[in-house]
Amino acid sequence: MPVGGHNPLEPAALGLPVIFGPHMSNARESAQGLLAAQGALQVSDAGELRGILGKLSSDRGSIGHIGGRAMKMVEEKRGASEKAAKIIIRTIKKA
Structure with missing residues (x-):
């Protein structure tokens, strides 16, 4: 079974377009x-x-457009772990 994939969010956070192959099992959700x-x-x-x-x-504008969308996706997901932790803590305190 092919496995692989590095963290695609690192270049995305810098506003770079991300290109990856078919095997992204190590970072499936991010991909x-x-x-x-x-x-x-x-x-x-x-x-x-x-x-x-x-x-x-040959189309440098595409690099900026794709990279911008990648960066936006990362920014929208930032803080998700902290938000989830707060919900879990509130739920535990209520129990």
Whole structure:
């Protein structure tokens, strides 16, 4: 079973477009969120990666647009752990 994937939120937080391959099991939720926000591109092989890099290098505006959407997605998710912890603590105190 293929596994893999590094944290795609690191480049996204810097406003960079994220490109990753088909195996993102180590960061599945982050990858899916970035794809849904159109802040990432997923490729299936080296040939597709080459094509995407060629398109991005000739259309610099796309880099900014994709990177901006990636950064927005990260900013919207910031603080989610703290919010969840507060809800859990309130629930425990009520019990």
